Amino acid sequence: MELDNHAKRSMMARVVVITHEHDKFLGKRDSFLRMTSPYLLFDILSELKRRGHSIRVQQGVSHSHAADIAVLHVDATVTPEVYVDYASRFPFCLNVEAADISKRRVSGALLKKDDGWQGPVIVKSNLNNRGIPEAFLNRQSERAGKPRPFPDVSTLEAYDIYEAVGDIPDDVFDRDDLVVEKFIPEIEPDGFAARFWVFCGDHERCFRYVSPNRLVKASETIRREPVTVPQELRALRQELGFDYGKFDFVVHEGRAVLLDANNTPGRPRKLAKTFAAGASHLADGFEALIRQSR
Structure with missing residues (x-):
């Protein structure tokens, strides 16, 4: 039994989440006095903490790099260089190469005049x-x-x-x-559709949402269905440097078209329970990244 416990402890990691010094990664406590957050990563970290990993949120940069794995989680379109430099000094940092999510960099639907x-x-x-x-x-x-x-x-x-x-x-x-x-939303008899792919390492979920609105949001949909992730999007994810995040895309004329890439995806209030339910699967992907970093 002592050997088993020692083996478990050796697998535990010190995780640091790097946020902007003025970001509010942690929100207010809910009616049950539990800490909340507007970010999907919060649910994953909560599951990792339950499993025994050490979690620390680092607001702003520091002189310390005392962690086994870091996550660059600055909620801005282009992460300031000082944060990228700081994150790069950790032994392994998620999304350090995904510091620019501007439409001009990620969108596959851009038009010129x-x-x-x-x-x-x-x-x-x-x-x-x-x-x-x-x-x-x-x-x-x-x-x-x-x-x-x-x-x-x-x-x-x-x-x-x-x-x-x-x-x-x-x-x-x-x-x-x-x-x-x-x-170019996907047209349906009862509305419009778009696809949302959430991933952490090699674990993922991808759903096609149908909404009565022309601009499809996951929180304003009438139905959803699981779909496969096109290979061209997997290649694009690697090119853009994403270890963790969310891609919004459509399939237009048989081709997957990325519309938006987010390295700090949120957890819509209306879907908070749904997102939290999938946190364990994504936490498995995070742990796989921990093993990979070692």
Whole structure:
């Protein structure tokens, strides 16, 4: 029995999660006085802690690199270089190569003005989630009496859909903060569909969600079904450097098209129980990464 316990202890890892110094990875306690979080990673870490791993959230950079494995989890479209440098000094760090999730880097539906696309289009922020995470960090920094970390970022309104490229305002293609994409949801008799692939190491789940809304969100759907992950997306995940995260994509004319990649995926409040239920499977993937790092 002592040998078994020793073997178990030898498998336990010290895990550190690197967040922005003004991020709120941990939220308020719920009605049962349990700590909550808006992030999917929280559920995975809770399961890892239950299994005996040591978990620490590091807000901002430090001089210490005392951990077996780290996760770079800065909720911003482009992770500041100081965080990437800090994360790179750990023995192994998840997502250190996935520090830029801007639409111009990850989207497979981007359009240029002279591409000749004849279908509907959507105008989006080049930033993840319309720049809301950066705006939050700016406010938190100002409240702490520090400079805004993203001084040039402004939050954009909801995405606009146009029936043709010619309907777009003239200056859109000239703006650095906006991108134009083909609007290509999967059309269903009862709505529109998109696919969401969540992964951690070699463990994953991928579902196709159908919504009555043209912009498909997992929290506003009428049904869902499991689907396989196209091989071209697996290759793209490797190219973009993702160890953990979420890809939003569609299958258009037989080809998988990545629309969004997120290295700090959230856990929608309406689906919190569903996401938490899948945390054990993703935690298995995390433990496989721990073994790989050793």
